[in-house]
Amino acid sequence: MPLHRRASQWLADFRSTSWQVRGKYVGKACLHLLNMACAIHLFSEYIGRPSTMTGPSMLPTLAHDGELVIEDRLTWRLFPERLSRGDLVVLQSPLEPGRIICKRILGMPGDIVCVDPTGELAPSTEHVIVPKGHVWISGDNAAYSRDSRVYGPVSMSLIQGRLLARIWPLQRATIFRNTATLLD
Numbered sequence: 001m002p003l004h005r006r007a008s009q010w011l012a013d014f015r016s017t018s019w020q021v022r023g024k025y026v027g028k029a030c031l032h033l034l035n036m037a038c039a040i041h042l043f044s045e046y047i048g049r050p051s052t053m054t055g056p057s058m059l060p061t062l063a064h065d066g067e068l069v070i071e072d073r074l075t076w077r078l079f080p081e082r083l084s085r086g087d088l089v090v091l092q093s094p095l096e097p098g099r100i101i102c103k104r105i106l107g108m109p110g111d112i113v114c115v116d117p118t119g120e121l122a123p124s125t126e127h128v129i130v131p132k133g134h135v136w137i138s139g140d141n142a143a144y145s146r147d148s149r150v151y152g153p154v155s156m157s158l159i160q161g162r163l164l165a166r167i168w169p170l171q172r173a174t175i176f177r178n179t180a181t182l183l184d
Contacts, residue, residue: 047074048164051090051100057139057146058102061088068168073161080156084108086178088163089137094151102163103147107136116149118142128153135159 014022043049053067062069071090075082083089085105093099107113107130116122120142130136134153139145148154165175 045073046077048072048161050167053102056144057141058088058104059141059144061104061140062102062166063172066169067166067172069166070164071161072164076159076161083135083156083159083162084178085111088176089135089159090161090163091137091154091158092160094154094158095146100160103137103139103145105135106138106148107153109134111136113148121149133157 014025049071050068051071053062053069054065056064076089083105085108087105088102089105090100090102093101109130109132111130112127113130113136114124115126115128117124128136130153133156135156136148137154138147138149142149163176165173167173
């Protein structure tokens with residue numbers, strides 16, 4: 001039987017039932033939808049989710065517009081000590097609390113970092129020690145990035161997750177690996 005006939009038959013059967021049976025069916029359907037919405041919310045908030053990236057601050061790692069990435073939120077919550085220099089993180093902006101930003105970690109707690117290696121916002125000889133519970137973040141495109149050079153060390157409590165992979169556009173699909181090396 002074609003789908004449109006099955007649908008019209010189901011609708012006719014539904015209309016011929018009592019209001020009590022219809023109410024139970026609609027109630028169950030609403031509960032299933034509510035359960036699904038809760039499951040999607042919990043998964044995207046605590047496990048991971050796809051996000052779109054826009055803005056020039058992470059060029060050339062991320063395009064200016066139209067890229068879809070996967071955020072890993074679970075690893076950060078369970079194992080915050082696995083966060084390291086070179087990781088791409090998603091966090092709340094320290095300047096605009098409702099805004100979500102993506103930056104690269106350059107300094108971990110206790111590290112001594114150069115405030116601005118470019119010398120544009122601060123002398124390139126100025127250094128700072130990253131305090132406990134904070135990180136030093138930077139955009140890959142320093143000329144178009146507001147980052148720790150502007151607002152200093154960022155509290156780790158603002159971090160929401162780590163970028164895991166780029167999934168769109170397909171020709172640029174990639175798993176983000178931390179290739180940072182430590183020089184003494």
